[in-house]
Amino acid sequence: MSKTPVGEVRPSQLLWTYGPGALIDLPNLSVVTMGIDRWELGRCQPIQEARLLTNVRRVLGDQVESLRMPPLTDSDVVDPFSAEALVGVPVKPFPRWMRCVKCGLLSPFDAGLFELKANRYRPERTRFVHKGCTGSRGDQKPRDADAVPARFLLACREGHLDDFPWHWFVHGGPSGCKGTLRFFESGASLQTENLWVRCDSCSAAKSMAQAFGQVGKDNLPGCRGRHPHLNRFEDGCAEVPRAILLGATNGWFPVTLSVLAIPQTGSPLAQFVADGWTFFEDVENAVEAAAVVKTLKKSAQLPGINAFTGDQVWEAIKAHRGGTVGDEELDLKGPEWDVLTSPKPPTDYPHFMSKKADVPAGFEPYLSRVLLLERLREVNALLGFTRVESPNEGGGAERAPRAPIGRTAPNWVPATQVHGEGIFLQFSEDALMNWAMGSGPRAQEAELRRGHRGWRARRGLDPDPGFPGLRFALLHTIAHLLIRELALDCGYNAASIRERVYADTESGKSQAGILIYTAAADSDGTLGGLVELGKPENLRRLLRQALDRAKVCASDPLCAEHNPRTDASLHAASCHACSFVSETSCECGNRYLDRTLVIPTLQVTDAAFFAGL
Structure with missing residues (x-):
């Protein structure tokens, strides 16, 4: 896979907007975020939250070992050719089909008609160009013209995403015609009925309005079960695909779990040990506990733990091992409600500080x-x-199927x-x-x-x-x-x-x-x-x-x-x-x-x- 930088997004956007399988519509091209099995795990910092990890395991399986932040660079990168500049989330161009802005040529970028122009100093200017374009009438002096992604895609409720079947659509089904396709506009507005695709060889043409609604089901093929972020096709998808626009909100909906970090133990130290149990589970004595505390202080992965000695931490570890982990049903809000409504709510914990206040005058009955x-x-x-429908679209057991974020059962999941x-x-x-x-x-x-x-x-x-x-x-x-x-x-x-x-x-x-x-x-x-x-x-x-x-x-x-x-x-x-x-x-x-x-x-x-x- 190419190491060409193409842009920047915030870490939180990789969870809510541009996660694995989502399309990122950059100024000059469109890319899909690859599955987490392609991410550089060493750059993904762990997040300690035992209650959320327990609930994630109940959904995805016991093989999930950790919650991790998206990969981040250590500092602002000055040299675009340094190894640090290559840290990030892997993506690949998608959709494959590009359109020349001058002549309207429609073709996959890997067919040889378009060329990638990388710009390491200004990644947002990385783009595809149509080499030697002569314009729509062919009478201009050949020169390079910008190529932009085709704005139409296919998606289904199973989470599959595919290129729009341009040849199938124009020719009304499978055809032996291999002619060049052109995309053009026939009216002043950009409504779908004014957008057309034409084959140069057989002159077949069709309006994009025929790709949507009930008539679109007759003009589009079945779903091929494609997951572009995994480089994989799945057999047997029975869902009816529908045409969507590049950048539409129904192209990607995240399925997430969220919790508030609430105290679940009787002391701040016990809470520290519970939150950072992955660091303490192999500790065998007070000396090892002190060494772990020293390491955590330097790495700042568990702020506040350095206030306790190795002996204190070792006693808390033994107490934690003597406890039992419940096997209750998936309940994210129940423990939070218990803490928020307890007679003596926690007042000063590492991630939770509360203070009682009086009920406003006049609102005592409510x-x-x-x-x-x-x-x-x-x-x-x-x-x-999910695609097409949001995760809570159906509610309850009828939720839309959840598409995977990796090729195999994940042993970690992205978190913020x-x-x-x-x-x-x-x-x-x-x-x-x-x-x-x-x-x-x-x-x-x-x-x-x-x-x-x-x-x-x-x-x-x-x-x-x-x-x-x-x-x-x-x-x-x-x-x-x-x-x-x-x-x-x-x-x-x-x-x-x-x-x-x-x-x-x-x-x-x-x-x-x-x-x-x-x-x-x-x-x-x-x-x-x-x-x-x-x-x-x-x-x-x-x-x-x-x-x-x-x-x-x-x-x-x-x-x-x-x-x-x-x-x-x-x-x-x-x-x-x-x-x-x-x-x-x-x-x-x-x-x-x-x-x-x-x-x-x-x-x-x-x-x-x-x-x-």
Whole structure:
């Protein structure tokens, strides 16, 4: 594989946007990120988070040994020809088909008609060129012309991705014609009906509009089961492929797990040992423990462990070995809820610092606890990806199949860690129970459930499973309203504030809370602006402002009158003007939202949880 640098992305983007199997649309070419078996493992720094690793193993298997950061360079590289300049994630050009911007020639880049022009000093200028192009009419002086990726691809729900079958499409199926193909425009606009492909030899031509919709199924071949990031074809894919555009959001959806690094032991030292168990599991005595502590201090892989002696660490290791590891079901939020709602929440741990705050005046009937998290850490792991439909598109057991990130069962997975701060609100269980028994909330729950059933039925899924319940819809909406209000005052942009909704009532614990937190890869996530707004006098003002803004939406009466049953949607009185937030902030893609559950609206006045205010 060529060692030509072609661009840069942030480490977090390799988990959420440009992970293995995803297309990176660079200024002059498009590449696909290769599977993790091609990554330079020695450059991928381990991340210690025992709880997340345990849950990853339950999904991918016990062979997973570690969570690791994407490969990073040690410093800013000056010499583009040095070995350090070659550190990064391997990619290859995809799609293979390129188009000349002057003559419209369509051809694979490996057919010899296009040439790669590398630029090590300016990697973003690396591009393909059409050598000796004479223009569309052939009467110009031959000169090199830029070649850009063909903008059409094939993808299926199994996660396969393939080049668009240009010859098949133009000739209406298998054909012996090997003529040169040209891509041209016939109108002023760039709508698909004005984009055409023509064969120079037999003059066959077809509009790209015939590649989409129902007619596209008749003009496209079956799925070949191609995984370009693994250089592999799979046999027997029965999914119907569909044409997608290069750069479209439905080309790659990450399947991830995320946890908050919470204390699960009785002391900070025990937590250190649990978090860094991969470093301590082979230690046999206090001398070896001291040596490991010294190494960790130099490598800064477990900050804070150097405050303890070798003897103390050895005693903690023995205590950890004497404990038992539970085999409970996959539960990411349950342990977090236990810590956040404990009578004496942890106050000063390596990645978790909390402080109790008073409930804002006037909200005592609705809130039972406010906890300010001055320090927290979120760790995310990439398990796989889907195409065409997002991982939570079907919900429950009918989720879209997860495509692999490597050729074999992985023994490590890409992960990122971010630090931040947050505000945790626990709602009164009695208030929620009394509210849910009202006729208004029950009527709104019925409407949301009908929308949920219709939404799933339109996608060929069992209509009943997956509905999160009325409590989740209420807490989810409150979280969105509060995020929008906090973004105006806290100093963070709205996309950097996230939510975590605790609304599980089926595991024997009645959860009822929301965590609003920031998370950034550097110190920007812990500036203190969010915790300051969690103090009673500030939180009271923000909650009242959020509720006041929710009463009337700029899109009312259309927003307030929206019925999820009529269009089989997953939200009721909600829109971008009142309660939607960015996709990076929401847990479930702006679904299951309804302002009428929070505050009386123009359409519904008897379903509001905060009706007393």
